[in-house]
Amino acid sequence: MHPFAFSRVSTTAAALNAGAGNGRYIAGGTTLVDLMRETVERPAHVVDINALPYKDITVTRQGLRVGSLVRMSELAAHPEVRVTYPVLSQALELGASAQLRNMASIGGNIMQRPRCPYFRDVHSACNRRDPGSGCDARGGDNRMQAILGASTHCVATHPSDLAVALVALDAVVEVRGLDGPRSIPVQDFFLRPGDTPQKEHSLRSGELITSLTVPAGAHTRRSGYLKVRDRQSYEFALASAAVALDIRGGVVRGARVAVGGVATVPWRLPKVEEALVGRRPGRRTWTEAAALAAEGAVPLSENAFKVKLVERTVRRQLMTIGGQ
């Protein structure tokens, strides 16, 4: 680990001033400390923001607001969230371990960096870590890599389960900079690698995530998360699906579907949603809609299995949420 200066801030103004001076914010530290130890991250100044007041969870008729410093375990266990936004609780509890969920903040969760082994190994070529150096993953061990949203520069999947659920529910990331607050729709928050794989999100330098909001809707109660992995627990997704359905009068009125483990960013599936809305719930509807889940996929040498896997993951979760 490279040497760094450490400071604590207790006001947002102090945090933003430190951030403007290239201070690196730390909350749970589960991503940052790990990557600092690997020397992938080498901040000269680490700023502890845990004393800031972004720790509340509020559920109203308009929706859900979660402070960025709320821990994964706290949001997952919140009684109203479990009932009204079950897809969030499920995505959280299917991620990491009980210990890590006690540590990791909600703001930090969506700031997670790729889990690609070549990104984490400073002796490998990686355009995200070292722009222009190349991508050892594409022609290397690419079984876990993305089949959607990749570019010639990067094929790393996005690791967050929570982010998949947030994208499905049209969440908004509330941030604050020295210029004031602004709101970023979560779909615009995560950036595909394109020609600038080192740019993973649309935060401006020094901006701080203060909260996430999730709008209320008829679909949020009938929602859930399915995660398919190499082992039963404590593992990243091979494929995952966040599904939320509004079914009334024997017809699908609204549908939200997003997938994880297969794309470079949390991946919303608007064509699957279109194929669901207006249809009668049932096996045929689920199967026909899920067949569109991998549209546009470009598999690598070892991960073509993800094409069928993501279709079946979506289909199974539609059956679970919508009924057979």
Added chain:
Amino acid sequence: MPETFDEATTLKRRTFVAASTAVAGLPLLTSDRLPASASTPTPADQLSTVRLTVNGEQRTAQVDNRTSLLDLLREHLDLPGTKKGCDQGACGACTVLVDDRRVNSCLILAVMAQDANVTTIEGLARGRGEQLHPLQQAFIDHDGLQCGYCTPGQVMSGVACIAEGHTGSRAEIREWMSGNLCRCGAYTNIVSAIEQTAKEA
């Protein structure tokens, strides 16, 4: 009783080994093809003093900011019961309780544990270590270990798992203990130990 530990004046064997390794590693870092960090802080800015409560005792130590809570416990506070497995949050061997919640001490910077209340495996037994915590006894009764390296982390995680109420079935225990790996494969007996202790709690 409050205790101050100054790493500049007290050098223990473990600290010495760690320091020597760090020095030996330097040429590798400088020959790395990555550019150097934007600005390296002054030596004084790289140190912090951390005050915390460990197993009911106030402790103070001056640490390099890079020190993890795990290394603070093991190398500075003479509490080597907490184990270092992967040092990257993947195995759970370093599990301790911070403010009664189970966490991976390898991924916590020691300086971030300022004012924290930490419980390690050394703090679990009562009466100067003579009366084992019921879960420690249950691990013995059920043979919940072979080599024993993961055991302190398993026990600390199990204590929290029981306190959280995630012990409704063997499947639930397995899911909520999945952050603790055991390469000997003692899982069946670990689950039995937790199951029995939860029932008797």
